[in-house]
Each structure stands twice: as structure tokens, then as C-alpha cells.
Amino acid sequence: MSKLFLAIGECMVEMAPTAEGTYAMGFAGDTLNTAWYARKCLPGDWSVGYYTAVGTDKVSGEMLDFLKGSNIETDAVRKLDDRTVGLYLIQLKDGERSFAYWRSQSAARLLAADVARLDEAVSSAGLIYFSGITIAILSPEDRKTFLSSLRRARDAGAKVAFDPNLRPRLWEDAETMRKSVTEAAGLCDLVMPSFEDELAHFGDETPAVSADRYLAAGAKMVVVKNGPEDVICASAGERQTFQPDPVRDIVDTTAAGDSFNAAFLSEYLTGGEITASVSAAARLAGKVIRHRGALVDCLQSR
Ligand code: ADP
Secondary structure (H helix, E strand, C coil): CCCEEEEECCCEEEEEECCCCCEEEEEECHHHHHHHHHHHHCCCCCEEEEECEEECCHHHHHHHHHHHHCCCECCCCEEECCCCCCEEEEEEECCEEEEEEECCCCHHHHCCCCHHHHHHHHHCCCEEEEEHHHHHCCCHHHHHHHHHHHHHHHHCCCEEEEECCCCHHHCCCHHHHHHHHHHHHHCCCEECCEHHHHHHHHCCCCHHHHHHHHHHHCCCEEEEEECECCEEEEECCEEEEECCCCCCCCCCCCCHHHHHHHHHHHHHHCCCCHHHHHHHHHHHHHHHCCCCCCCCCCCCCC
């Protein structure tokens, strides 16, 4: 198996409020968060890469520098002269965070428009990781191209992991979201949903129902996260549940699921059993939620 963990999706500029009333610029995005944590968790003989599209302007360059500075490979990233990266602003009101987005014309929306480049990027990966947001931002035609490219990579031996990360506002409509996510899940070795989303948008009564639904769609294994509640790992004929250790002093649950996925996959890809993979995942997510922000340096970098 190739030792390249390749995450695919959209990294955005993040503007986060500071105590001084100004904004601090950073970079984040669900798949990028997972790549960033995977780099922290995986041993040094693994590479972590990110596939997306950016512009050729200064802020796009700064984003690539940030990725490279985090030891994430960016060689395959598409660069487009007439687009730039998406941006979101975090607003605080009475301690509650809300988000304003400028991403509808972002370069990342064209990440699957050059199929030869995409095919080449995925062909060298041992593990391809993407999310519902990755496919939500694509045109219907590019979505098909994207999933076909993943299928080819998988047929050639890559493993594919997917977090449905259901965000109806990014999709044309809720039905298209459900159909596309189900189709994507069907070609995956691992599907890693959060039950809160599945309950809200598929109406699943329990996490076990979510697991069974994705298995029926064709997923080989499903790991259902559920905040502080049990994690379910299900594959054909087998189901295990794990209780994450309780976490006190929760500060910010941003990236709980993203970091969980990274630690799970890192342990699993390097030969860990499911039990060890879930416990590494819950341990990391438990640390991340005790700090503010998406990217928390709470592991020794390798
Ligand atoms: P997401 O961020 O995708 O919504 P979840 O909220 O389901 O994901 O959380 C992912 C993982 O983070 C959980 O499986 C668990 O391991 C950990 N986690 C999240 N919230 C808590 C909590 N309140 N107490 C303990 N662990 C938590």
C-alpha cells in the first residue's frame, strides 16, 4: 500500500475575532483539518497531501505556504489565474459563534474540473479522504467525474474514506444531498458520519440505523460518532460499540469529528485494531475540544 494519505476538499481563509476586537487570519476547512491532524498522528514514513484548487494570488500562495509549513504536500494542487480561495468570518454574539461565508466562486469548486490532474493525484494515494463538503461544492457534472476518479483509484488498490458532513446549505437541495452522499458512501471502505447530522437530514432514529443505511449503500465499514455517546463501528455481520471517556471543561467542539477521523485512520492504516483506532480517535478529539479553534497542537509533531 502506498503511504500517502491524500485529503481532497476546500481549505478556506478563516477570520476569527480576537480579544482586541480585530480579526486573526488563519486557514481551515473540514478535510484540511483532518489532513493536519493526520500529519501529527501518522509515522514519518507516511506522507500527507492535500488536493484542492487555489488561485495564483498572494493569499492563495499564503495558503499553500501554510500547508507546506504543516508538512502537508501541495504539489498536485490546481492553480487557477481567474479565481481565489474562499473565506469565512466567525462572529461572536453572546458567546455563540456564527459564520458568514464567501465561497460560492472559490477556486476549490473547480477541483475536479481537470480530470487528468485529479486522476494523477489520486493514483499515488494509499488512502483518499474526502467529505460531503468536497462533493457539495462541485457542479453535478464534476461530482460524477470526481466519484469516477475515486472508483478508478480504488480499483487500483487505494482505500477511500468519507465523512458525509451534511451541510444542506451547500447543496442544490436536500434530496440531491442525500442521493449524492449515499452514492459516494457506496464506493468507500470507510464512512465516518456524525449521528447528529444523520438524524437531522436522513431522519435516522439511532446511530445503528445510520450504520446499516451506509452499509446497505455499499460501504465496507461505518464508524458513527455521536458526541459524548457511544461510537459504533459496523461492517457486514459485525458491530462494536465504544464509550468515549467523558471530557470535562469543554471549550470549543470545532473539529471534534475531523480530528477523530484523522486519529482513527492513522491508527487503522498503520495496523491498529478497531478498538485501538477508536480509542486513539476519541483521545485526540477529547483533547481538541478542550481548546479553542480547529487546529490544536496537542500532539507531538513527527
Ligand atoms: P462532529 O464534530 O463531526 O459533530 P461529534 O460531535 O460526534 O463530531 O464528535 C466526534 C468525537 O469527538 C466523538 O466521537 C467523541 O469521541 C468526541 N467528543 C465530542 N464531543 C464530546 C463530549 N462532549 N465528550 C466526550 N467526547 C466528545
